[in-house]
Amino acid sequence: MRTTHALPSxxxxxxxxxxxxxxxxLIFFTLLYAVICYGMLFAFRLGLQNAAEDGARAALQYQxxxxxxxxxxxxxxKIRSEWMPQVKLPADVSICRVEGAAGVPLCxxxxxxxxxxxxCQVHVVVEAENLGSLLPPLPGFAVPDQIAGxxxxxLELR
Incomplete structure (x- = not known):
């Protein structure tokens, strides 16, 4: 006796x-959101780093x-980071002796x-704060609140 299984309708x-x-x-949207958020963070971080490097190079010019x-x-x-939102200005710039008595920079x-x-060395720090307001975070996404370059x-002094 043969039994036939009926296909589901x-x-x-x-x-x-x-x-x-x-x-x-849901999986596709999560991946897309992660790529966009972290891509923007990397672009902001690279912009801050370039602004800090340009500021340090400018301090090498004769004054x-x-x-x-x-x-x-x-x-x-400041000029190099104007395009970035939430940048804390002015940039933190300090000129320090390279090593103190205990190997600690003297500032x-x-x-x-x-x-x-x-x-001596010139140290330039450019920071952007409150990035959570720029990128609406999804629960479980690690978005930093502050990034810095x-x-x-x-310095060469004569």
Whole structure:
């Protein structure tokens, strides 16, 4: 005796496509959102890093004193980061002796000179805060609230 199994009727399969679409859409949307959010964060971070590096390079240009170098670095970092939202201005710029007695940088530098023992560095930090307001976070996504670009260069004084 043969038993034949009846195929399910199309009527029984009616809502399956909607359920499959809903599951696939959630996965696809999560991946798309992650790519967009982290892509924007990487673009912001790269912009901050470029602004800090340009500010540090600007401090290498000849100025009459160390204070003028700090102001020049702040101005250039501000100009380079104007396109970014939520940037904390002015940029944090400091000129420090490379090593103190215990190997710790001395900030602010009392005196810088051409001798190796008197060498100084310029440190530039450009920060963007409150990024959570720019990127609406989904639950479970790790979006930092603050990112920073940092650069330092050895000053050549004559």
């Amino acid at each position: 199309p009527r029984c399969q009616r809502g399956v496509y909607v359920i499959e679409f809903a599951m696939v859409f 009459s004193n160390l204070g003028a170098r700090v102001l020049r670095a702040q101005d250039v970092a 602010p530098a009392v005196s810088c000179g051409p001798a190796w023992s008197q060498r 940092k650069a330092s260069m050895l």
